[in-house]
Amino acid sequence: MGGIKFIVDMGLSSLVYAAIFIFAAGVFYKVYFEYYKTPQPLKIPQTPQPTDSFGVLLRMAGDVLFFRSLAKGTRLLFAAGWVFHFTFLLLLIRHLRYFIYPVPGVIAALGNASVFIGIVMLLAMVVLVVRRFLEERVQYVTLVADYFVLFLIIAIVCTGIMLRYEPFRPDVTSVKAFTMELLNPLTPLKLITMEPAHAPSCLLFAVHLGLVCLLLIYFPFSKLMHSVGYFFSPTRNMVNNPRSVRYINPWDKG
């Protein structure tokens, strides 16, 4: 065991646990205390809002799965945005293979197309970046933070694709061993006794994982909360029946 390897193992393991903790605690805090617990005084659903809960569910599913509201406006943004999110989802599913044993057939099959998916995702993101850059109105409202997230994810995808090829390619079994070890509930305890999980000896892998951790840490403090926040959006999740069913204002029950 070299000293450097120990430091890398220690650093990576701690980072992963810290990132997961900040992500989970941050998102929980936001969602529970800031979104769920904050009362919505009045019914403000937005047309075309269905008049029953099942309809509302369908509408929200349409928004979440097919970006229906966005599709009413700019076509390019809708297409690029949807492709980006969809390929992102596919790649997330694909990564389950490092956490599940044995690997289900669907995920293994996805593996064959993963580089292609990654490239499509990159292209979609390039469109999103270029759009922010070139379209006058969007450029006006774009902040540094918006580019930051885009480039962070681009960097994650790029390193991810590179990891598939020599000379960057790490030993896949060692990657899987590392994640399985991290999943073991005893491993975090071993950090205290200075026995960290064994990270694959691959610099690019460490970079890839580090960037993912950065994204996780950034997540609860940023606009990325739109992912969970959508489900609490009162213009979308309230049933359009204020006359027939009385809605109670949580801070004015009188």
Next chain:
Amino acid sequence: MAEENAPHHTGADRTPNEVIQEYIKYEKIKYYPVELTGEIKVPKLTPNSMIMVKPQLLTGKEALERLGYPVGGLRPDWKEVFLAKMGEILKKYRSVKLFLDICVRCGACTDKCHYYLGTGDPINMPVARQELMRRVYRRYFTVPGRLFGSKFVNGEDLSEELLAIWYTYFYQCSECRRCSVFCPYGIDTAEITMAAREILNSVGIVQKYMHEIIDKAQNIGNNLGMQQNAIVNALEFVQDELIETTGIEDIRIPIDEEGADVLFVTPSADFFASPHIESLYGYAKVFHQAGISWTMSTHASEGGNFGMFVHNYQHMKKINKRIWEAARALKVKRVIGGECGHMWRVLSSFSNTMFGPFDYLDPKYPRPQHICELTLDLLKRGALKIDKSANEEFTVTIHDSCQVARGMEMGGTEFGQFEIPRGVIKGVCEKFVDMPENTIKERTFCCGAGQGLLGDDMLATRVKGAMPRMQAYHYVKRENGVNFLALICAICKAQMSKMLPTYGFDMEEVGGVHQLVGRAIILGAKEGI
């Protein structure tokens, strides 16, 4: 104000109020309508093109005191009050809290606002308008902002200049909610604007037109500030007119009649403004011909509720209360609302929360009910005898009022608010044509003067905000020979009867849906049915 006593130096020793008064000094602005082509083009950004719009301030001491807002302009300790008020709203309104948090600045809304389309001012893009508040939110209400300051989070420290920008641009939003239709997360700029206006109020920057009316509606009972005898006189005059023009002796505008079946509420503008009054004739004829016993109320002489335009729940509640007090006192079975946009939103969406359950009303009917629901039902049942040829000269189109179109059900279905008024029009007119698809129904454009922007001090904004609707109207006029713009909102009526002449149309081309109904109804023909 304190200006006389204060030293007339420039520089740091001026009070916050002196600084802000200079920034937001009201100036009359010239306005020029654009040439109509029938097309709505997205303009290039022209920064600061509407920054000079400063609505007049409410300075009346009594009115401010009654409303519970600071007297004498901006408070010296305004920054604390500002942040306390904003914090309170963030704790009370999930909408505001969430919408400030989750915007990704994707730009889907940037070309959706009629004020942006009309002015090209970048801050009139909904997302940029929201960012005015979001900058403060990031600086003072997020952990990174509190720790590392405004630069780090793209926030902004409070300053009188920022306050002036807020006052300018949050009074260039008509809370019409069009942007939120296209937002992938349903972010509703109206909620942000309402919050911003209440925050401005709490520090002493109170816009005159809207708050004067809120005060009148609460304390006198209607937006126009008419005393009870004036209301009775006005309605009696309307009744005389009706009797004279129809020749029917027993057609009535009943006032404060206990035991009537229906309490009818409508914006007080309907009592004598033109073309509003034509719709009042229409309502009266519908009730008369259907044989429904109805009454208006001097206590609830106003349907409109400007309290909705700010996130001050108590204002809205206090104004709305009159209607439900009157309904109980007059022992009616139904409450029906006339043609008005935001009034209908308050009645249908918010009333039940504030004053429900309405178990004392007849459960057979929606509670409350829209006049178009009633009229369409009567038409379908054949209870009204209609002569469509009375409207022969008109090819009609309808402007869906923003507050009716977005976010309320009518007739128990999600698209009822579009189908029912159209159903009424088609029931009384031969020729009906819709304006282009992207300007109607859920995508309808605001008339340009809604939610507190109808004052004469806002004319420049109003003319520019009306542009998209005027283009769409011009288009159907050119293509289909449309010559009547039917409206179901008092503010739309006031705005359009001013804008049509401004854009070179005939003022007579504007009117209410029930104006058309009133023309087509054959009165007194019920014998023998």
